Amino acid sequence: MSDKPLASRRDFVMGAATGVLGGALASMGLYSYTPMAYDRMPKPKRTGAEFGAVRSVKITNISETSWFNNAHLVGDIKDAGGLLVDQYTIGWAPFGNGKGPAKSSYDDGIAPIKAMLPNDLEAAWDIQTKRSIHPDNPGGFSTLIEVEDLDGSKHKYLLDVGWSYDWMLQSFKREAIDQMLAAGEIEALILTHEHFDHFWGLPVAMKFAPKIPMYIHNGFYKEGKRYIADSGYKGDPIVIDKELTQIRPGMMAIKFDVPIITRVYGEVSLAFNVKDKGLVLVSGCNHQGILQMTSTAYQKLKYDNDKFYGLYGGLHISPFEDWDPKYDDLVLSLGKWEFEKLGCNHCTGHLTAKKFVEAGYPVVKGSARFRTSSPDYLGNGDTIVFG
Amino acid sequence: MTMDTQDTSYLESRRLVKRWAGPWPALANTAMIAVLFYVSWWIFQDPRGLMRMYTPYVGYMVCRWLLIMFIWLAYIFDFWPFRRGWLETTHPVIKGVVLTAASVAVMLVVIEGFFKGVLGNFGIAYFSPERLESLGITDFYAVEYASEAIMMFAAIASWLSPSWVVACENAPWQKLAQPARGLTVLVVTFFLGMIVYLLTMHSHMAILFYPWQEYTAITAPYWQKFANTVSGNFHIAWIMSCTVVVWVYETIWQRYPFNLIKTDWLRRTSAFFGIILVALCLCFFLFYAQDLVWGLNIRGTRREMAPDWRWLHVGEMAIFWLVGVLFLSFYGGNWPTKFSRPVNVLARTVISLAIGVAIYVAYYKTAHLFLGTQKGFSHPQQFPMIPTIWLINLFLINMWFMDGWPGWKAVPKTAEELEEAKSEIVAHDVTWTPKFARGLLFGAVAGAAAYTLVIAVLPWVGANVTLIR
Incomplete structure (x- = not known):
C-alpha cells in the first residue's frame, strides 16, 4: 500500500494547524483595535431611573483636613509596609497599641478605650495618644448636607464622621453639629466608606446621637462592623447592598464595589437632582473615580436638563500629593461633562486643584481657615450651595 | 574560575530525566513550588508578612529584576562564571541556593549601584529616591517612583534579553566564548533597552512631576491619541506581550514556524520581528476583549473602565498565559509530543491558554484569601504580575538552576542527542507542498x-x- 495518501493528509493537517494559529493571530491583529471593531460594539443603554428633585443642596465642610502632615502619614504607611497594609494594624489612633508601626490590631487598640466610648472621648483619645504613632496628625473628613425640598422644607444629613476624637469634637462644636445631633435635627448619618479618616471618629457622633439612622456600604470588614457597636451605636445600620438606594426624593445613594488602599472595600456616593439645574454629585473620597461616578449616573439616573450641574467632595486623585499619568487623563477628560460648579477638597489634592484651574474648570476657591492649608479649594468651615 | 568554551550551552547540554514514572515528578515539583511560593511570598512580598516589599512598586521592581537576572545568568552568560563541571556535579539544591544568591547579589548591584547610584545621581534624577526626596517628594513616593522607573526598564529587558538568544540565536557573536559573548549580548540588549525605555517610558515618568517636564521629554506623549491615555501602561501592554511570546516561541512552539527558514539571517530577523508582530496581535486582541466584556473604556476614569488600566491588564493577562505555558513546558513534558510539530504547537497553545484562563479565574476568585491582597480586578496598588512573575521566577530556579529537582535529574546528552539538537535549529519535518x-x-x-x-x-x-x- 502506498504511503502517499497518508503523507498527503499529514501535510494538509500540518498546514491546517499552522493556518489556524496564523488565521487567528492575523484576525486578532488586523481587526481587534480598529474603528470597524468598535463600530459594532453596542452603545451603553441609559436606564434613567426617576428619583424626584430637590430645590437646592447646601454643603458645609465641617472638616476636610484628614491629616495635618502628609509626610508623617505617608511615612507611617511606608514603615508599615505600603499601601496594602490593613489600616487597623498600622498603629494609628484609636487603634495603637504602643508597639510601633504595623504591630497593632483592632483588639489591641480598642481594649483600653472601649468602656470609655462614646461618653469619655477626651480620656479615650488621651490614652491613644500615648499608644499610637504620630497622634497629633489625625484630623478627619466630615460634611453637613442640607437638602431643601421642592416645598421648602429642609433636611440635614451628616456625611462621614472624621478621624481624631479631639479634632472632630472641636470641628463639630465649631459648626454646631454637636447641637444638631443632640437635637435630632440630622436625619441620618451616611458613612461613605471604612477609611480611618472618614470613619474612626464615629464615637464623636455617637456621643450626641447614638440612635441616628446610619447607612453603610456592605463591604465593611468585620472590624468596621465591630467598631460601630463598640462606638456606642444603639441601632442597626442600614446596609446598602444595591447599586441605587433612594434616601429621599431627589437624593440617591450610589454604591460602588471597589477595593481600596489600606484594606478597605467599597464606597457610597450621593446624587441630587436639583430642579431646573441638573445633577449634583457628592462623594467622600470618590475611590471609584469621578468619571466612573458620572458614567454610572449618566446611565442609571434621570435628572433635570440632562445636565451635570455640580460636584463636591474628596475626589481622590492625589491625596498624598502623589501623581500618576492616568490622573492627567482625568484632567484632560473632565471638561466634556461640563460641570458648572466644582467644589473639591481633601483627597483631591492641591496639585489636582491647580491642574483643574489651569484646565479652565470652575473650581470654587476656599477661605483657608481652621487649619486648611491653602485657598486652592473649599476648606474647613466653607460652604457651597447648589441650586 | 575558568572560561567555558563549550559550544553547547549548559541548558542544551543536559537532558532532564524523570526520577519516577507517572505524574509523581510533576506533582512533587508542583507541591514544592507551592510551598516555596507561599513561604517566600510571606517573607518578602506579603503586605502582612515580614519584609512587605509589595508596597507595591518595590516588590514589583524586585520580582521583575530577579527574572532578568535569571535570564542573564542562564541564557546570556550560560552560567558564567560558574564552571560547567560544578554545574554538572553539584547537588541541585546547593546549586539552586548559590545561583539564586548570586542573582540576588547582582540584582542589588544593578538596582542600587547602577540605577540609583549612577543613573540617579549623574543622569536622570527620578531613578534616585534620595534625589526625589531632596526635591520635595515624600520619602514613600520617592522610593515608589524610582522603583517604578527601574521596574519599567526591567519590563523591556525581559523581552529584549531572551529575544536576542531565542530569536537571534546570539548572532553575530554566537561563536565567542564566555564571558565575551554574554557581555556583548548584555551590552547590546541593554543599549537597545535604553533606547526603547526613552521612547516608551521616559515620557510617562516625565509627566509624573509638576509641571510636565517638557524640556526633557515629549509631553504630552505621542501615543496618547492612539492609546487613549497618556500612561505608559500602553507600552507595558505590548512589551509584556513580547516577553510572553518570546517564551511561547521558545518552549511550546519549539521555535516554529520561523525555524522553517533555512537562511540564518532571514530566520533570525524574521523571528525577532515576528515575535513583535505576534505580540501586537495578542496585545490588541486582549485590549479589545476587555472592552467587549466590561464595556467601552472611558478615558479619565479609574479601575477596570480606564484605558490605562486595561493596557496594563493586557500585560497581566499575557503573564497568566505565560504561567500556563511554562508549567506545560517544564512540568507537563511539553505535552503533547506525539503528533506532527504544527499539531503539537496548536494543541499546546490551546492547552496552555486553558491553563492560563484557569489560573486567571482561580487568582481573581481566591488570591485575596491568601496573598494579603483584596478582591477585585482593578486596584490602584495591586499588580497580579507580582505574584505571577514571582511564581515564574520559582519555576526558573527549579528548572534552570536545580535541574528540575526533586522530580527530575539532569543527565548529559549523548553526542547523537547533541547533534540532533543542533540540527533542530532548522526544522526539517515540515515542508511546503500543495497539500500543506x-x-x-x-x-x-x-x-x-x-x-x-x-x-x-x-x-x-x-x-x-x-x-x-
Missing part, C-alpha cells in the same frame, strides 16, 4: 472563524459570568 498550502488556507479560515466566535461570545460572558462577587 491547501491546509494552511483552510486553517487560516478556521482560525479567523474561531476568532469571530470568541469576539461574539465575549459580550455574553461579560453579561452573564460573574467572576468576583
